[in-house]
Amino acid sequence: MKNLLFFTSPIGLGHATRDVAIASRLRQYLNKLTFVSGQGASKLISDNEFDALDLYRHYGFDISNGEFKNKLRWLLKYSSYHNECKKIAKNVISDLKPDLIIGDEDYAAVTVAEKLKMPRVLITDIFDIHFTKGLIGRLVENRMNKALQRIFRNSDLVIIPDVGTDYDNVVFVGPIVRDVSTDRNSLRKRFGFAGKTILVTVGGTNAGAFLIRRVLSAFNKIKSKCDANLVIVNGPSLSLDTNQERVLSLGYVSNLHEMIYACDLLVSLAGRSTSDEAVAYGTPSIFIPIKGHFEQEENAKKFGFSFDDIYRLDELMLEKLRDDRHMAKISNGADKAANLILNLLT
Numbered sequence: 001m002k003n004l005l006f007f008t009s010p011i012g013l014g015h016a017t018r019d020v021a022i023a024s025r026l027r028q029y030l031n032k033l034t035f036v037s038g039q040g041a042s043k044l045i046s047d048n049e050f051d052a053l054d055l056y057r058h059y060g061f062d063i064s065n066g067e068f069k070n071k072l073r074w075l076l077k078y079s080s081y082h083n084e085c086k087k088i089a090k091n092v093i094s095d096l097k098p099d100l101i102i103g104d105e106d107y108a109a110v111t112v113a114e115k116l117k118m119p120r121v122l123i124t125d126i127f128d129i130h131f132t133k134g135l136i137g138r139l140v141e142n143r144m145n146k147a148l149q150r151i152f153r154n155s156d157l158v159i160i161p162d163v164g165t166d167y168d169n170v171v172f173v174g175p176i177v178r179d180v181s182t183d184r185n186s187l188r189k190r191f192g193f194a195g196k197t198i199l200v201t202v203g204g205t206n207a208g209a210f211l212i213r214r215v216l217s218a219f220n221k222i223k224s225k226c227d228a229n230l231v232i233v234n235g236p237s238l239s240l241d242t243n244q245e246r247v248l249s250l251g252y253v254s255n256l257h258e259m260i261y262a263c264d265l266l267v268s269l270a271g272r273s274t275s276d277e278a279v280a281y282g283t284p285s286i287f288i289p290i291k292g293h294f295e296q297e298e299n300a301k302k303f304g305f306s307f308d309d310i311y312r313l314d315e316l317m318l319e320k321l322r323d324d325r326h327m328a329k330i331s332n333g334a335d336k337a338a339n340l341i342l343n344l345l346t
Contacts, residue, residue: 005098007109010038014273025338047254218313270300
């Protein structure tokens with residue numbers, strides 16, 4: 001039996017959700033499995049009955065009216081955050097002495113593991129970053145991208161939660177999503193979803209406040225035209241005071257994936273893990289990216305959405321409420337990832 005140390009990026013909740021899906025398949029084969037993360041991500045992991053050390057504190061995004069501002073400043077802050085995480089990772093690794101290190105977009109832990117000549121796995125769907133356009137920003141990003149490529153090359157295994165062609169030490173396992181506990185009708189009864197239910201979720205940071213405001217405005221325009229209720233999951237980092245008819249605010253929930261399965265329409269930021277879950281469960285969805293956030297913009301584009309769709313949410317919501325549920329797409333990405341990790345441990 002082996003000891004595994006799982007470092008999960010605390011930026012949003014998507015990393016934690018897919019890591020929980022993988023870890024659920026691993027725990028029976030391990031002597032000890034410990035997570036290192038921070039804030040809302042640590043809570044989600046703990047709520048799924050895993051040991052989680054709440055040690056990381058990330059810098060939030062500067063979002064104004066849905067647009068990512070001051071990107072260069074954020075990159076420089078991220079560099080500082082990365083260095084802080086390396087110190088934390090080094091101490092935890094020294095204390096727990098794991099047999100394998102896994103970093104889900106936690107490049108600090110993987111870098112420390114490399115220096116310690118320890119087996120290491122990187123989980124990521126980012127091959128390079130391109131937030132900025134200015135000369136200084138590009139110089140900073142070029143340096144970061146070179147470091148990222150070195151981490152790719154030197155890791156024992158790189159797991160990509162997407163469809164693609166494997167090469168070298170890089171393996172594409174497909175989307176990684178959590179399992180639901182029961183059938184959809186039972187979940188709807190459990191959550192009290194009567195009639196059409198629109199679910200809006202903005203992840204684990206405060207970056208999605210703009211989307212909630214827009215959805216509320218759009219819902220007020222359409223609620224006389226449809227028999228629907230709005231459920232808001234605003235996450236652990238964003239406070240919300242709403243007292244409107246047919247609107248329910250739930251704050252943070254640990255089983256958001258089951259609500260995505262149970263609802264009739266999902267409106268969300270364009271985070272990768274949330275969109276993967278919506279596709280897996282066949283839920284009609286609208287994905288609005290943070291403007292200037294390259295990862296979210298690219299993901300939203302795959303589904304035919306862009307930031308400007310925020311200005312016609314009322315039209316889109318009515319249209320999507322009339323859509324039938326899509327064919328669910330079974331994904332065994334979590335199984336594939338777990339098996340690859342177990343092969344490294346044997």
